[in-house]
Amino acid sequence: MTPVALPPALQPLVAALAAAGLELAAPLNTAWYDQAVEPALRLPARAGWPARPEGRLALLVGSARGAWDAFAAACAASSQLTTTPDPFDTWVEEVVLGVLAAHSPASLGAPALGWARVGAPRLIAFGRLAVASGAAWLAPCHLTIHPELGPWHAWRAVLVWDQSPPPGPPPRLEDPCGACATGCAPAFQAALDAQAEGLGWLPPRDACPLGRGHRYASDAILYHYTGERRWLPQRDPSG
Numbered sequence: 001m002t003p004v005a006l007p008p009a010l011q012p013l014v015a016a017l018a019a020a021g022l023e024l025a026a027p028l029n030t031a032w033y034d035q036a037v038e039p040a041l042r043l044p045a046r047a048g049w050p051a052r053p054e055g056r057l058a059l060l061v062g063s064a065r066g067a068w069d070a071f072a073a074a075c076a077a078s079s080q081l082t083t084t085p086d087p088f089d090t091w092v093e094e095v096v097l098g099v100l101a102a103h104s105p106a107s108l109g110a111p112a113l114g115w116a117r118v119g120a121p122r123l124i125a126f127g128r129l130a131v132a133s134g135a136a137w138l139a140p141c142h143l144t145i146h147p148e149l150g151p152w153h154a155w156r157a158v159l160v161w162d163q164s165p166p167p168g169p170p171p172r173l174e175d176p177c178g179a180c181a182t183g184c185a186p187a188f189q190a191a192l193d194a195q196a197e198g199l200g201w202l203p204p205r206d207a208c209p210l211g212r213g214h215r216y217a218s219d220a221i222l223y224h225y226t227g228e229r230r231w232l233p234q235r236d237p238s239g
């Protein structure tokens with residue numbers, strides 16, 4: 001279940017993304033996010049689209065623990081994938097573009113795309129986008145907290161169509177952090193004080209009591225936090 005009903009036209013696309021390893025999808029009205037951020041962070045639009053003050057239809061796409069297995073299968077199937085500069089980001093892009101090519105409803109037209117990876121052509125504040133969609137809450141440690149997965153998920157892409165947005169007001173998720181007795185703030189502050197890098201950012205995520213059963217596999221954690229190629233599912237023969 002998503003906080004906002006999934007438009008029927010997007011159901012095959014969302015099912016195909018989930019089957020390919022990107023299992024989180026949340027539809028939203030672009031205006032819920034665009035009106036809350038500075039202009040430079042707004043969602044993308046394609047050249048020639050008319051102004052739509054009421055907003056457009058967008059789909060936020062994310063991953064959870066299962067993405068690593070799908071990525072590992074893709075690495076095993078393609079020797080080229082592990083030699084790209086950022087194999088996981090490359091895999092995400094290939095999945096999204098491949099699924100769009102096969103399942104994007106022609107009636108919606110071509111979407112504009114935004115990416116969460118470091119160095120994406122356009123910076124989008126994915127944490128705030130997830131909050132605007134009602135899919136997650138922003139914790140004191142700046143990670144988004146999903147009601148079921150806790151902090152064990154990541155946002156990967158956003159697709160925007162020049163179509164009428166979902167109806168109704170923005171959804172509001174009940175704050176799961178307000179009544180939290182554990183709190184990620186001390187671990188976050190300790191990481192800041194230590195000028196953390198890499199695995200030094202793991203303690204704030206581990207401090208969250210929600211979604212512990214969805215914690216990533218250890219090699220996935222090592223790869224995502226260190227970026228070191230030796231933790232790739234299939235070793236890069238050159239490194």
Ligand code: B12
Pocket residue numbers: 041115116117118119123124125126127128138141142143144145151152153154155156188192201204205224225226
């Ligand atoms: C740059 C960046 C970082 C920088 C943050 C620097 C900074 N001062 O903002 C560094 C390298 C420190 C970092 C660390 C991590 N990041 Co980071 N990061 C990003 C990135 C690419 C851009 C953030 C940004 O500049 N947003 C634009 C500003 C204008 O948005 P904002 O709403 O004002 O601010 C956001 C962040 O900047 C953050 N933030 C604000 N101030 C600070 C200060 C510090 C010290 C940190 C760590 C974060 C932070 O909180 C806001 C809400 O997301 C996003 C992807 C994206 N495009 O959103 C991922 C992203 C936010 N990071 C993510 C993750 C997972 C991590 C790490 C766990 C590392 C990792 N390898 O996975 C750690 C977690 C640190 C923590 N909070 O405990 C995920 C969060 C997923 C989730 N569940 O919430 C994102 C969304 C990427 C993704 N693919 O999903 N990250």
